[in-house]
Amino acid sequence: MTVRELTAAELTDAWQLGRLAFGSDPQPPPAATTPRAGLTRYGAFDDTGRLLGKAVDLHHDQWWNGRPVTAADVAGVAVAPEARGRGVARALLRTLLREAHDRGAAVSALFPTVSAPYRACGWEIAGTLRTVALPTAALPRQRPTAHLSVRAGTPADLAAVTDLYEQTARHRCGMLTRRGPLHDTDELPYDGLTLVEDDGRLVGYAGWNRGRGYDRRSVLTVDDVLATTADAARELVGVLASWHSVAPTLHLTLLPGDALATVLPLESTREHDHDTWMHRPVDVTRAVRDRGWPPHVRGSVTFTLDDPLADWNTGTWQLDIADGAADLRRTDTDADLHLNVRGFALLYTGAATATAVAQAGLLHHRADVAPHALDLLAAGGPAHLHDYF
Template sequence: MPDVRELTPDDLDDAWQLGRLAFGYDPQPPPPPATTGRTAYGAFDPAGHLVGKAVDLHDEQWWSGRVVPAADVAGVAVAAEARGTGVGRTLLTALLRGARDRGAAVSALFPTTTAPYRACGWEVTGQLRTLDLPTAGLPRQRRDPQLTVRAGTPADLPATTELYRRVACHRNGLLTRTQRRFTVTDKLPYDGLTLVEHDGHLVGYAGWNRGQGYGPDAVLTVEDILATTAAAARALVGVLASWYSVAPTLRLTLLPGDAVSTHLPLERTREHERHAWMHRPVDIVRAVPARGWPAHTRGEVTFALTDDLADWNTGTWQLTVADGHADLRRSTAEADLHLTVRGFARLYTGTATARALAETGLLHHRTPDPSALDLLAAGPTAHLIDYF
């Protein structure tokens, strides 16, 4: 097995080369990454050569009104000659242990291939979809006279961050965007920022990049768009519709079921790009009580869990949910419900029911009906709209 340790500045050139070969990066390396808010791990063969790498992003996620510490995994690469020898599994085992030591509760990643991550306990729990719409097909309605629509400046970025917080905090899985890579405020991160205000308060925004040309292939790419009212969403859609003569295609990533989505002709979308994302618990004893739970949900269930990489999660557990909170304690009772860590991820993110999991083999049960474990799936379905 390789030796795994945190990468040092002296390892950065080798790490870049490994990632360049794996992902086809530009041969010219970028400036060195920030040393805070992330932990980079490297796997080294007996000769001391770097044969694998992975990065733990010290993120936080919103889960029903509460912030949950996360280990979001990025930049995983293994040298071609070392693939299939257990390097990736050894790396991810070390990453999980280090993430637990620093207090992380959950983890997410965007895989280039799912099989090795499934073997390590992550499971597909959603899709990040970028859609194309014909700009000319967007509705153009009379703007609410109580709204002000204007161009934004860098000084407005803190207000957009606060609006994002209001939209994201009561949902599940979304990043808090408080990490350093989201908090640059000295310049706009897009070509343009459109703001919608009501009585001086921000109620919607869209950050967009113009792209090149004005012919039939021209695209207006909306990098970020959110609204807190229906009127603000309609105003933003109206501004985007005004680009129809010079940007026939609108490209955007939507938060499913949000205010903007409900005012777009989604039946006319074409999928431009899709990225599956995967979830797994780092430490279930933290993950369960750290998040918010539906206030109307009450119940108790005992289950057994198996986690080959994070043995601290393995055992028999009693879950209790009441009054918007949950508790998870080890139990000596015999469990009729046996859950894999991938099954835990599907339930925790609200992307499966216990009956559905039983059909996939991610849950085994000795009772006729395993639905008592639906308690773990209480709450909104998790989403991610930021790629990492």
């Protein structure tokens, strides 16, 4: 088996492989069969040159406590039915990680259709992107706020929308920066964009898709809605409430604990859909060094790490965190804590404590050694993803 970057001439075959795997539209969009900046497409071939599988490295950046971290987010992994179970996906992911490491990536996230193959390659489930259904009639209504104005957005407003998103995302962990060639566009990615402004300054927005019909089955889908003030959140909710007569149901993708969550009647929601996401380090030293850390956290811990697919991560490490920064360096010191790369992912994303990771069999220690020192790696708080890819 040979794994290498796909040529432009091979992109149509790769699309067809993905179409069969995911049941996509038979007609490929232009972006799928032409070279694009901001991503690398890989293919696995047998000795006759037949395409067996493919995977895509998305050159994203993720926000981690105020600092952007270079990511190799994974999408479009597909293997031909006749080649499944023969290590094709593992070979693709091994090459993807090695090449991503060489270009400077620190971390990687993906949305799996099935978790087992990715767990075998070092990714672990760290969170869920949830979409809720909410009766439009349940939304609170209020008079428009005097100091705020509401208008329809245009493509010219997309830069300001990205800036507002950044105000919301940059202090969190794991969210995409939405910067770079994969996010550059001069067209609205929704049917409509509603903006809330305070003296000309954007303080909230909602990107929505209308759907079809206007009876009891009609749905307004709001994939992207954020606000930076409580007043702006209430104003957006009021605009969404105005759809009650023609769209009785809203589908909303919400960010936990943001301004919208504090004004919505969350008790009236029910889960509409959820997409589980997974995470792993590409390079543990960069993953620790490049992100921000809470300024009040201070400490050190020594541990060994086992990463069979990315052996540059394997070894004994000392982690030091102080004053909002961290360092991870190799050491010859004996370590009592032995961590699997999947356990590293759980701790790094704040998805579990060291005790929970040990109970899952991803952290090993002697009975007389408490695992709590590795909670230092989880000090950054829980990670979130707000974009499906």
